[in-house]
Each structure stands twice: as structure tokens, then as C-alpha cells.
Amino acid sequence: LATVANHSTARRGAPRSPGQRAGLTRGRVLATAHELLAERGIDALTMRALAERLGVSPNSLYSHVANKTDLVDALLDDVLAEVEAPPVDVDPVAGLHDLMASTHGVLLAHPDLVPLYVARQGSRGPNAQRLGEVMLALLDRAGVTGVQALEARRVLIVYTIGFAAFAVRPPFEDVGERPLPAAEVTANFESGLRWLLAGIAG
Amino acid sequence: LATVANHSTARRGAPRSPGQRAGLTRGRVLATAHELLAERGIDALTMRALAERLGVSPNSLYSHVANKTDLVDALLDDVLAEVEAPPVDVDPVAGLHDLMASTHGVLLAHPDLVPLYVARQGSRGPNAQRLGEVMLALLDRAGVTGVQALEARRVLIVYTIGFAAFAVRPPFEDVGERPLPAAEVTANFESGLRWLLAGIAG
DNA sequence: ACCTGAACACCGTTCAAGT
DNA sequence: ACCTGAACACCGTTCAAGT
Numbered sequence: 001l002a003t004v005a006n007h008s009t010a011r012r013g014a015p016r017s018p019g020q021r022a023g024l025t026r027g028r029v030l031a032t033a034h035e036l037l038a039e040r041g042i043d044a045l046t047m048r049a050l051a052e053r054l055g056v057s058p059n060s061l062y063s064h065v066a067n068k069t070d071l072v073d074a075l076l077d078d079v080l081a082e083v084e085a086p087p088v089d090v091d092p093v094a095g096l097h098d099l100m101a102s103t104h105g106v107l108l109a110h111p112d113l114v115p116l117y118v119a120r121q122g123s124r125g126p127n128a129q130r131l132g133e134v135m136l137a138l139l140d141r142a143g144v145t146g147v148q149a150l151e152a153r154r155v156l157i158v159y160t161i162g163f164a165a166f167a168v169r170p171p172f173e174d175v176g177e178r179p180l181p182a183a184e185v186t187a188n189f190e191s192g193l194r195w196l197l198a199g200i201a202g
Numbered sequence: 203l204a205t206v207a208n209h210s211t212a213r214r215g216a217p218r219s220p221g222q223r224a225g226l227t228r229g230r231v232l233a234t235a236h237e238l239l240a241e242r243g244i245d246a247l248t249m250r251a252l253a254e255r256l257g258v259s260p261n262s263l264y265s266h267v268a269n270k271t272d273l274v275d276a277l278l279d280d281v282l283a284e285v286e287a288p289p290v291d292v293d294p295v296a297g298l299h300d301l302m303a304s305t306h307g308v309l310l311a312h313p314d315l316v317p318l319y320v321a322r323q324g325s326r327g328p329n330a331q332r333l334g335e336v337m338l339a340l341l342d343r344a345g346v347t348g349v350q351a352l353e354a355r356r357v358l359i360v361y362t363i364g365f366a367a368f369a370v371r372p373p374f375e376d377v378g379e380r381p382l383p384a385a386e387v388t389a390n391f392e393s394g395l396r397w398l399l400a401g402i403a404g
Numbered sequence: 405a406c407c408t409g410a411a412c413a414c415c416g417t418t419c420a421a422g423t
Numbered sequence: 424a425c426c427t428g429a430a431c432a433c434c435g436t437t438c439a440a441g442t
Contacts, residue, residue, distance in 0.1 A: 017422075017423085018421065018422040018423070019421095019422045019423025020422095020423075021423095046414090046415065046416085047415080047416060047417085048414085048415070048416085058415095058416080058417085059416095059417075059418075059419095062416095062417075062418085067416080067417075068416065068417090
């Protein structure tokens, strides 16, 4: 029997032969992928690098993940779990404001993932779905229903993800333009958000 | 001497030896890259596939393009040349509306490139710069200046690119949700655009 | 200056086999 | 079921050499 300890950082010297277990689980694969992404960025997140960090051969990942797309989809939805839903009795427009602001903040904390939300056209995982439903409930209480609610939700989500995507460097602008401090980006985001909410509720 | 004709589609059987010219130019490389992208999509746009379509060895592209990033940056800015600037004497808010609507339409016509605008954080090419200046001029005539103009421009650009990015499939929504027809997407885009413009001008 | 052949250092993924 | 070795079919890019 191998020793019980099997940290994600432990890259044992002793190689395994076929048939021996490495103690891999989907959860450990995803957790290590989050680590790798946070520490070394999106370009370093390869199946092979992930396998190496887990002390495992590259193809063994496919026992726990269908393919790289599946992996990335899971990472994207995981991050959305960090978004804070507002209290149920909140003023609906204020609730929408806070919900989008929280989403924006969470996305800013994971800058490498934001382009992937765009490339993969959002997320359809359970956390994304939950957020979408919270938004519809708030819109309903704000008097926006049916097709108009779907349109409003779409506008808010697109704006929020878009702003996070361009947080680091302003788009379409001079090279000389300074990279804005985070506080100014957030203030800028909230200006536009208020305009949208005024239009939606008005 | 080889025959004069050297179309981008002609993949001559006769191989060239080192020292023989293939008649490549940066313009022909970019034009063929646009073709490849339009016909076979972003995943098919590889340096090797591009070289093959040009009837040339992969490394020869590096005589006309610094690297793949340089290529993509050029493609991105090229597309922005299609955006129509409004007449100089237009009502400024209407002008902003039309400018962003034109940008949105152009982006929708090149869906594969949109995620790249996000990944590359916009474009800083000459066409992008021209658009940015037109926007500032319109904002100025609408009474929005200084830092507020930069913020307003940022909001409008981010919203426009973001909406184009999610045109095909709604983000954060149910799997059952139908993919919206283009006309509805455009109407949805313009609703949000009007809200933003009202906030900016108000 | 522009192009080729060959090579380098990677990728994601599949297949057969071992326990 | 879970893992390995080996391989497949790719990438972008560099280097030396040829005219």
C-alpha cells in the first residue's frame, strides 16, 4: 500500500505501473486546475501541465473529465458560485445593482477566465442557471416580465461580462492611455449599470 | 520564369527551391487569412493552413508577419474599416447611436473575430483609433467632455462588443432557450443602447 | 530580402494493455 | 474503473542555407 498522503503538490519520484491507483478524483482535478490557472495563467493551463502537477500521466485525466472543454466549463461555473445573491426582501432595482456588481467583482478576481466566458458564450452550469433565475425574480418584482425581462437580463449580463473583459486595458483607445486603477474601473462600470437599470425600470 | 498567374487559390504542383520567390506580400497574406477565416472558421486559421492555401511553406509567412498575434491584430483592425462613420453634421446622440449600431452590425458579420477582440482587449490599430476619435467628437458635441467622455466611450464600446460576442447564444440561460433570430438580437441591442445613451446625454 | 528543409518544443486526444 | 506507455495528428516558431 502506498502512503495515504497524496497532496496535489506531491510529485512522487516513484512511478506507477499500469493498474496502480493515483487517487485522482474529478474534484481534485478541478481544484488543481484552479490552482494552476491562478498561479500561472491561462496559457499554462494545459492538460499536460495539469497532469504533471497531479503527478499523473496526461491521458489519465480523461478518466475524470471528458475533454478540455468539459474542464473549462466546470471551472467557469465554479467561479460563479462566488457571486453573492442579495437578500430576498431587497428593493429589486438595488438588488439587481448589487447582484451585477458582485458578479463584476468575482469576474475581476478571475481575469484569465473572462475571455473564456465570451469564447464559450457564457456558462450553462448550475450556478449560472441559479444566477439567471435570481435575476428574473428581481426583474419580475421590478415590474419587468416576459420577453422584456429576458431582454433586460441579457443586456445586464452582457454588459457585466463585457466590462470585466476590458477591465485591464481600455479597448479601442490610444496606446498612451493609462491602465485604469481598479477603483476607477468599478466606478465606471457602476455608472453604466445605473443607466441601464434606469432604462430597464423606467 | 514561372507563369505570371499566382492566385491565392492556385496551389502549384511544382515545388520551389530555396531562393525562388513566391510573390507573397503582407497584403496577400492578410487577404488569404480573411478568406480562410470566413470559409472555415477560427480553429482552421493556423499558420500552417494559411501557408498551404498560399502554396508556400509555413515559415515563409514570417517574412511578412511578425507572428500569429501580429496577423490577428491586423485582421481585427481591418474589419473595423467597414464601420460607417456618421455625417459630420448629424445630431450627436443619433450619430452615436448609428455609429455603435454600425459597429455592432460589422462585428456580427465576423462572428469568429469577436472573441479575439475580447481576448486581445480590443484593437489599437489605425481604424480602431479613428473610431475612438469619432466617438469622442460626437460626445463632445453632446456636451460630454473630459473624463466623463472617456467613461461614456468605454461603456458604449464594451456594451457593443459584448453584445456581439453573445449574439449567437444567450449567456447564462437555459439550454432550452432558443437561439434568437438576428433581428431580435439587434432590437435587443438597440434597447440597451438607447438606455445607455439616455444616461450619457441626460 | 524572400523562401525552403529540417528541427524544436510543444499541444489534445486515442488506443491497447495492465491490475 | 483507473491508470500507463506509446503513438497520432497536429501546433507556432527558429535556424541555417540557398538565390
